[in-house]
Amino acid sequence: MTGTLHGVGLGPGAPDLMTLRAARLIGGAAVIAYPALAGAPSFARAIAADLIAADAREIVIDLPMRTDRAPAQAAYDAGAAAIAAELDAGCDVVCLCEGDPFFYGSFMYLFARLAPRYRVEVVPGVTSVTACAARAGRPLVARNEALCVLPGPLPDAELRARIAGAETIVIMKVGRHLPRIRALLDGMGHLAQAVYVERASLPGEVVLPLATAPDDAPYFSMILLTKGADPWL
């Protein structure tokens, strides 16, 4: 009997925004896997730290801080092999995922490698999208409104076309693209409707009108644009 791989969403960062199912699986896990970036402490592990058993075995997927793909592919290959060895030995593995495993999550690369051969269960999590909306006090979409989630690194022309095509827009991975995106939204007449959120639900959380947000945004920051919800039904 091979084991089951659980890809477990942890939510946006506050430990109590993980689901009851995630907490139960993490607390009962004999083997935990998680990503870490270039040797830094793993954010995913930090969210779950209080639940991890003292004698759990831990598989660290150490991702290089590089934009070329080959080193990251090698890291996922090695992580998948270590997880597969535990599954082959009949042990379940709980893989910790910031946010939701299938929403811009590194778990997707482990899933691609392991789902063809092993039983994989995915536990969805609260995404940063609704966590940011909650903290900003900004309802996202109602009735027949459309929501578009866009990565900030997309070029201006693509951003502009997609921003025009939905009532509510969430721009992820803002980082160093903030000044460019702010100028673009200003040019479209949307600056006053846009809010900037950083570290939603965590200590050091920042919620500001985009107009007054600092130029040097971290990678995990977000812009939320709601054009004109009709909140009164």
Add this chain to the structure above:
Amino acid sequence: MTGTLHGVGLGPGAPDLMTLRAARLIGGAAVIAYPALAGAPSFARAIAADLIAADAREIVIDLPMRTDRAPAQAAYDAGAAAIAAELDAGCDVVCLCEGDPFFYGSFMYLFARLAPRYRVEVVPGVTSVTACAARAGRPLVARNEALCVLPGPLPDAELRARIAGAETIVIMKVGRHLPRIRALLDGMGHLAQAVYVERASLPGEVVLPLATAPDDAPYFSMILLTKGADPWL
């Protein structure tokens, strides 16, 4: 001291997919509010039922099964007034919301009425979007891919334009629009990449290729289209 209104996301339906924070707030609540549709049992209350204290006061927001706005507005007005009376008396109120309160949720209408006057805290929840992706085994978006969430009742021309503009598309509120949307996706060459999900995470869950889904879909059903994720990084 007036009380605080907590808008609490419950997730997609399985009780253990609510967050630890939601469970703590519900378990400790002296006053609970929730929507119910036309006198039917409340789905939101059913998700949370095991956590609600036996002596909790319950405010039912009984929504009419009508498409015109006035009767629903009156129901939200009455619900907001009942909640405001508890808050004025110094009691906190926990309002139960299927999914996430700010994502196509009826809580948005209570928020519009009460947030200007009272302290309101929103607890984000797992949405049906990531719950459906988890159950279908379909990673949603990676890297610089865009995700678009569309309500099924939108007319064909709008659906077509927006489907063309994103790598991954989630179509909510499918219901009786299923045959029309299926024909549209077929015409765009996307039928083979589309999956149909109904009652994700609940007993009676259905996950099918869209090509073989039944014509008579319930309102709470979803179509998930992933055009071409590159899962290997």
